[in-house]
Amino acid sequence: MRTQVGIIGAGPAGLLLxxxxxxRGVDCVVLxxxxxxxxxxxxxxGLLEQGSVDTLTEAGVAxxxxxxxxxxxxxxxxxxxxxxxxxxxxxxxxxxxxxxxQEVVKDLIAQRLADGLPLIFEAEGVAVHDIASTRPSIxxxxxxxxxxxxxxxxxxxxxxxxxxxxxxxxxxxxxFDRIYPFAWLGILAEAAPASHELIYAxxxxxxxxxxxxxxxxxxxxxxxxxxxxxxxxxxxxxxxALHRRLARTGLPSQVNEGRIIQKGVTAMRSFVAEPMxxxxxxxxxxxxxxxxxxxxxxxxxxxxxxxxxxAALAAFFAGRGEALMDDYSRLCLERIWKVQRFSxxxxxxxxxxxxxxxxxxRVQVAELRYLCGSDAARATLAENYVGLPYAM
Ligand code: APR
Ligand code: PHB
Numbered sequence: 001m002r003t004q005v006g007i008i009g010a011g012p013a014g015l016l017l018x019x020x021x022x023x024r025g026v027d028c029v030v031l032x033x034x035x036x037x038x039x040x041x042x043x044x045x046g047l048l049e050q051g052s053v054d055t056l057t058e059a060g061v062a063x064x065x066x067x068x069x070x071x072x073x074x075x076x077x078x079x080x081x082x083x084x085x086x087x088x089x090x091x092x093x094x095x096x097x098x099x100x101x102q103e104v105v106k107d108l109i110a111q112r113l114a115d116g117l118p119l120i121f122e123a124e125g126v127a128v129h130d131i132a133s134t135r136p137s138i139x140x141x142x143x144x145x146x147x148x149x150x151x152x153x154x155x156x157x158x159x160x161x162x163x164x165x166x167x168x169x170x171x172x173x174x175x176f177d178r179i180y181p182f183a184w185l186g187i188l189a190e191a192a193p194a195s196h197e198l199i200y201a202x203x204x205x206x207x208x209x210x211x212x213x214x215x216x217x218x219x220x221x222x223x224x225x226x227x228x229x230x231x232x233x234x235x236x237x238x239x240x241a242l243h244r245r246l247a248r249t250g251l252p253s254q255v256n257e258g259r260i261i262q263k264g265v266t267a268m269r270s271f272v273a274e275p276m277x278x279x280x281x282x283x284x285x286x287x288x289x290x291x292x293x294x295x296x297x298x299x300x301x302x303x304x305x306x307x308x309x310x311a312a313l314a315a316f317f318a319g320r321g322e323a324l325m326d327d328y329s330r331l332c333l334e335r336i337w338k339v340q341r342f343s344x345x346x347x348x349x350x351x352x353x354x355x356x357x358x359x360x361x362r363v364q365v366a367e368l369r370y371l372c373g374s375d376a377a378r379a380t381l382a383e384n385y386v387g388l389p390y391a392m
Pocket of ligand 2: 047211219293294295296
């Protein structure tokens with residue numbers, strides 16, 4: 001088989017890249033290690049920046065997103081029993097939209113299959129070859145049969161645990177990594193959301209977040225240990241933690257209990273691999289970087305990367321040279337580091353760290369009070385949260 005771009009990974013990065021390349025007349029094949037049901041069922045974050053919604057809309061894959069997504073004009077910050085609303089729309093003129101990552105993935109898969117374009121699930125033992133040459137290739141096994149795809153370009157969109165980043169010689173990659181001493185225990189529950197907007201809470205017991213997937217489906221998180229044993233968290237203990245951490249002084253709890261239909265632990269990490277290109281292999285999304293989920297940026301960063309990659313590859317195949325491809329990593333990393341900074345900042349402001357000496361508590365509360373009391377600080381939060389402008 002031969003194609004122009006071999007895309008490894010059918011997450012938001014790989015699938016959206018395929019769609020953006022299709023619109024520019026560039027051929028590609030998408031290879032995914034897991035089966036379709038697994039990819040479509042994987043529960044991840046679910047908040048889209050305004051720019052991400054616009055990108056999906058321009059790509060013609062946002063019909064259901066506009067029907068089912070929940071647009072939010074603000075968010076709530078809760079600490080010391082107080083509630084403070086940040087009016088994102090009034091400050092920035094933009095809003096964010098709640099729509100599960102796996103719904104974005106489902107829409108992109110449905111579109112690609114409806115268009116009759118190649119998307120191969122259950123590709124086993126995917127490997128990349130000759131990435132430093134102008135004729136790289138990908139091999140894998142499909143139902144036990146060995147397959148080979150010759151390409152001009154390989155896009156490594158295979159997530160944090162994929163094989164593409166590892167295919168780059170270690171000496172040609174610089175890794176920046178920070179692992180946090182805490183994680184999130186997340187639940188999906190058949191219950192009306194605590195509020196119609198998201199609530200981010202800082203509490204002496206640890207962070208909590210109340211978000212949602214629909215008017216009747218709540219998604220909630222509580223800070224826990226990185227090696228937390230889920231067996232230690234009965235439903236009653238989870239609800240108790242949510243009631244406590246999201247409490248407002250003198251008011252009854254807004255948290256609505258319901259049947260918990262999914263429970264899981266999300267690790268917290270900041271990670272960047274530089275540069276995001278080696279020869280004809282380009283990394284995009286989680287393959288190149290991870291942010292802690294506090295700023296809700298993972299999927300949005302993946303979308304920002306592939307916007308640039310699609311433009312660079314389209315220019316290359318249109319005979320306009322490699323200048324944009326050469327600039328791909330630099331352009332992406334400019335946004336990535338700003339988003340890393342924001343995600344790290346939100347994380348350290350809202351979580352209980354290792355220290356238990358009262359200093360951290362007071363500094364966090366002072367920061368939150370400053371944030372809620374200053375137009376400039378609120379604007380800083382808001383413009384990062386709704387999404388910084390794109391480089392292209
Ligand atoms: N071969 C083929 N596919 C692979 C391989 C492999 N060796 N390894 C991993 N994959 C697939 C995974 O099964 C997954 O479907 O690559 C896909 C990567 O998708 P994501 O992990 O969703 O990463 P990305 O598309 O970059 O999206 C970033 O995902 O983890 C969240 O918070 C993150 O929201 C962000 C988003
Ligand atoms: C989610 O809805 O899952 C979500 C929202 C905001 C975050 C993280 C996760 O910061």
